[in-house]
Every structure is written in structure tokens, then in C-alpha cells.
Amino acid sequence: MEDILRTLYNGEYTAVEGYKLTERNYELADEKATELSNNIIKTLDESNFKNADQVVEEWLDAYYNLTNEELINCFKKGVKLGFQLCKELID
Numbered sequence: 001m002e003d004i005l006r007t008l009y010n011g012e013y014t015a016v017e018g019y020k021l022t023e024r025n026y027e028l029a030d031e032k033a034t035e036l037s038n039n040i041i042k043t044l045d046e047s048n049f050k051n052a053d054q055v056v057e058e059w060l061d062a063y064y065n066l067t068n069e070e071l072i073n074c075f076k077k078g079v080k081l082g083f084q085l086c087k088e089l090i091d
Helices: 002-009 024-046 054-089
Strands: none
Touching: 024 054
16 A cells, blocks of 8 residues: 555556556457458548548547547546545545
């Protein structure tokens, strides 16, 4: 407990650094998303759509930023819940 408190106090804790999904379902979903992105780029290129790679990349960036914001929000809610639980235990 002392180590995590020191880490938090020093501003050294970064939750995202220790976060990496290794579950097979995640890997399959990631592979499927990559395949679909490649198919979209190929289809757009075949239709003579200019900058297909860039358009798909921008769309993916926007989607991932949204997903990251959702994860941050869930993290905040989890921390708040943890504090509420601790308060209940102390009272």
C-alpha cells in the first residue's frame, strides 16, 4: 500500500502503461478489424477514391480516440467506486 501511495503522490502512476489485453477474443476482434480496414482501403482504391489510406486512418484514429475516452471514463468510475467502498468500510 505504501508503494502505490508513494507512486501516486509522485505522479508516477500511469494506468494505461500496464494495460494490454491478451485475451484470445480481443486478438480475434483486432484481427477482424484489421482485415475489414484493409478491405475498405482496397475497395476505395479500386474505386479510384483519392487518399483512401489517409481517410481510413483518420476514421480509425477518431474511433480509437472515442474508445479511449470511454475507457478513461470507466476507469474514473471504477476509482470513484473504490473510494466509496473504502469509505463505507471505514465508517
